Amino acid sequence: MAPNKSSFTPPLLLFLSSFLLLSFPSQAAFNITRLLGRFPEFSTFNSYLTQTNVSIGINRRQTITVLAVTNGAMSPVAGKSLDDIKNILRLHVILDYYDLAKLHKLANKTALVTTLFQATGQATEHQGFLNVTESSNGDIIFGSAAARSPLRSRLLKPIASQPFNISVLQISTPVLAIGVGGVVTIPPSGPPAAAPGPGGPEATPPPAPSTGPPAMAPSAEPPAPAPGPAADSPVADAPADNAPASSPLGPVADGPIEDTPRVEPASGTTKIAIGTYFAAVSPFMSILLGII
Numbered sequence: 001m002a003p004n005k006s007s008f009t010p011p012l013l014l015f016l017s018s019f020l021l022l023s024f025p026s027q028a029a030f031n032i033t034r035l036l037g038r039f040p041e042f043s044t045f046n047s048y049l050t051q052t053n054v055s056i057g058i059n060r061r062q063t064i065t066v067l068a069v070t071n072g073a074m075s076p077v078a079g080k081s082l083d084d085i086k087n088i089l090r091l092h093v094i095l096d097y098y099d100l101a102k103l104h105k106l107a108n109k110t111a112l113v114t115t116l117f118q119a120t121g122q123a124t125e126h127q128g129f130l131n132v133t134e135s136s137n138g139d140i141i142f143g144s145a146a147a148r149s150p151l152r153s154r155l156l157k158p159i160a161s162q163p164f165n166i167s168v169l170q171i172s173t174p175v176l177a178i179g180v181g182g183v184v185t186i187p188p189s190g191p192p193a194a195a196p197g198p199g200g201p202e203a204t205p206p207p208a209p210s211t212g213p214p215a216m217a218p219s220a221e222p223p224a225p226a227p228g229p230a231a232d233s234p235v236a237d238a239p240a241d242n243a244p245a246s247s248p249l250g251p252v253a254d255g256p257i258e259d260t261p262r263v264e265p266a267s268g269t270t271k272i273a274i275g276t277y278f279a280a281v282s283p284f285m286s287i288l289l290g291i292i
Contacts, residue, residue, distance in 0.1 A: 030166045032058045032066060039159060042170075044071040052086035057116055058093055058166075065094040065167045067142060068159055069174050076174050080182060088174065088181035090117035091144065094130065099167045100158055109134040112145055117180065127177050144177030 033055050036046040045068050049055040058064055069092075077085055093116035110133045118128025126145035133141050133151060143151030153175050159168040176183045 029062060030059065030162055032166070032168075035160045035166070035168060036068065041070045041072075042068050042159070044074045045069050048077070048085050048089055052082055052089060054086060054089045054093070054116070057090075061095065063095075063097045063165060065096060065098045065169065067092040067094070067153070067169055067171045067175065069171060073173050076176060077181075084181035086181075087117055087120075087122070088176065088183075090120065091115050091128075091130065091175045091177060091180060092171075093117075095119065097164050097167055098132075098169070099161055099163070103132065103140045103155070104134065104138075106132065106134060124179070127180050130175065142171060142175055144175060144180070146177040146179065149177050 033046060033050055036042045036049070049058070058066060077088055080088070095114045095116065095118075098113070110131065112126075113130050113132055115128055115130055117123055120128075123129075125147065129145040131143050131145045131151060133143075135141060140155035141151045142153040142155070143149055152173060154172040156170040156172055159170050161167045
């Protein structure tokens with residue numbers, strides 16, 4: 001009995017089937033434009049990916065990481081030609097899968113990763129590589145590995161992912177490399193400006209305190225009244241020189257002498273009255289002391 005020819009597969013047909021499967025790539029596992037299209041805050045970044053055809057290069061890959069930047073942080077790229085923007089965007093595409101767990105497990109907390117710009121053959125020295133470093137406080141920071149290119153693009157949060165195929169991460173500012181995309185210098189990224197106070201940015205500062213002596217406060221007490229006329233003073237009634245000897249003034253030893261009221265130092269008239277008083281009293285004091 002002859003064997004059934006339909007039960008055998010010719011070797012040539014098997015070879016052709018394998019060749020066709022290897023020659024035509026399978027359908028892309030993801031679409032970066034659609035992934036970012038769900039997030040309007042990345043519309044500028046997504047639009048540049050489409051305009052420069054970098055999105056096509058991303059979708060052809062099987063394992064990739066995209067570092068995306070929000071609309072408000074794209075100012076360092078704005079105004080450049082599409083060719084320059086294209087090369088800058090290629091620096092934001094890492095040819096490997098990195099999620100948060102993998103980034104926090106870097107050996108020695110740092111790694112050198114390859115970007116899509118390195119695959120173009122245009123990169124010189126280390127322009128096509130990124131330096132990824134975990135800082136002492138746990139932040140993940142990206143920067144070009146090219147000379148004079150600082151680490152300043154901080155990882156903020158994951159945006160989307162399909163494990164082991166594509167990971168989209170948000171970074172704080174675009175990754176720039178000296179000599180790529182027309183970049184000559186990279187300005188340092190300083191801290192954000194402080195918000196103006198309630199008085200506005202032009203508020204006048206309070207005046208500096210005076211260094212001179214403080215002004216004397218006016219006294220709350222009324223001024224002391226001026227001394228009255230000499231007739232009102234108890235010393236104004238002093239006896240004259242011809243006063244009789246039988247003065248009511250008694251011996252000093254017979255009783256205490258009344259305290260003389262306190263007289264405020266004032267006018268010269270009062271001083272003259274006091275002198276006259278003692279001049280008139282002195283003879284009587286002498287007589288009294290002689291009798292005693």
